[in-house]
Amino acid sequence: MRNQVAAEQIFGDRLPLAQRYVEHLATSGIERGLIGPREVPRLWERHVLNCAVIQELISEGASVVDVGSGAGLPGLCLAIARPDLKLTLIEPLERRVNWLNEVVEDLGLENVTVFRSRAEQAVGAVEADVVTARAVSALVGLVDITLPILRGTGELLALKGRSAAEEVAKKRRKNSTAMVPGRPRSLRWGRGY
Numbered sequence: 389m390r391n392q393v394a395a396e397q398i399f400g401d402r403l404p405l406a407q408r409y410v411e412h413l414a415t416s417g418i419e420r421g422l423i424g425p426r427e428v429p430r431l432w433e434r435h436v437l438n439c440a441v442i443q444e445l446i447s448e449g450a451s452v453v454d455v456g457s458g459a460g461l462p463g464l465c466l467a468i469a470r471p472d473l474k475l476t477l478i479e480p481l482e483r484r485v486n487w488l489n490e491v492v493e494d495l496g497l498e499n500v501t502v503f504r505s506r507a508e509q510a511v512g513a514v515e516a517d518v519v520t521a522r523a524v525s526a527l528v529g530l531v532d533i534t535l536p537i538l539r540g541t542g543e544l545l546a547l548k549g550r551s552a553a554e555e556v557a558k559k560r561r562k563n564s565t566a567m568v569p570g571r572p573r574s575l576r577w578g579r580g581y
Contacts (some may be wrong), residue, residue: 389392391432391433391437392514393503394437395436395437396431396461397434397479398441398443398469399440402468402469402471405468405483405495406436406440406465407437408467408468408495409464409465409468409491409492409495410431410432410436410533412463412494413431413435413436413459414428414431415426415528415541416487416490417487418479420483420484420487421483422458422459422484422487423459434549435461436461436465437581438453438547439461439462439465439466439470439522440462440465440466440468442462442466442520442545442547443465443466443469443473443515443541445545446466446470446473446518446545447517447518448472449472449473449474449538450473450474450516450517450518451473451474451477451515451516451518452473452474452475452478452516452519452520453475453476453477453478453514453515453516453519453534453537454466454475454476454477454478454515454519454520454521455478455518455519455520455524455530455533455537456478456479456480456521456522456524456525457475457477457479457483457484457488457502458503458523458525459484460481460488460491461522461523461571462476462522462547462550463477463500463520464477464488464491464492464495464497464500464518466499466520467492467497467499467521468497470494471497471499471501472576474499475497475499475500476500476502476503476514476516477500477502477503478503478504478505478506478507478510479502479504479505480504480505480506482504485502485504488502489502492500498545499526505572507524507534507537508533508536508538511537512535514515514537515537515538515539516521516537516538516542517536517539517540517542517572518542518544518545519534519537519538519542519543519544520544520545520546520547520548521534521544521545521546521547522547522560523543523547530544530546531544539545559567
């Protein structure tokens with residue numbers, strides 16, 4: 389019941405699209421190895437709502453690149469919740485790209501492009517106001533591969549689990565390109581995935 393209320397608040401009149409997306413995750417997503425079968429009972433809370441809630445942090449009309457999109461988490465959740473956003477899902481594996489394209493077509497998501505590539509190879513081909521990443525890499529490496537994709541004063545929204553605080557501290561200790569003068573960056577992260 390709690391998940392239903394949250395889903396209605398986040399997705400509004402686009403909730404039926406989110407429900408169809410969850411059906412894809414629970415069926416072909418499992419069949420094609422994008423998620424494990426034990427995840428089905430917690431698809432809404434642990435995956436879809438956990439990802440969609442970050443839409444509050446993204447400015448209206450922003451371009452967003454979801455790095456290592458996999459099963460479309462958080463990219464497809466954002467595309468469903470926020471049709472004003474322009475999403476590019478970057479995913480290197482062909483079978484995942486094929487699945488993402490099928491789901492995007494089935495849901496009629498005109499604000500989504502699927503791009504087959506690794507993030508570091510997409511530099512110059514895509515750029516965005518916001519880069520999202522979930523379960524991609526430790527923060528130290530993630531910042532280094534996503535920073536070149538960000539436009540101007542863009543933001544990286546990294547959904548991280550229990551290790552978030554430790555990873556942030558480690559990144560701050562590392563002398564990295566994240567502190568380039570004249571290119572301010574914002575780093576936000578979420579807990580609980």
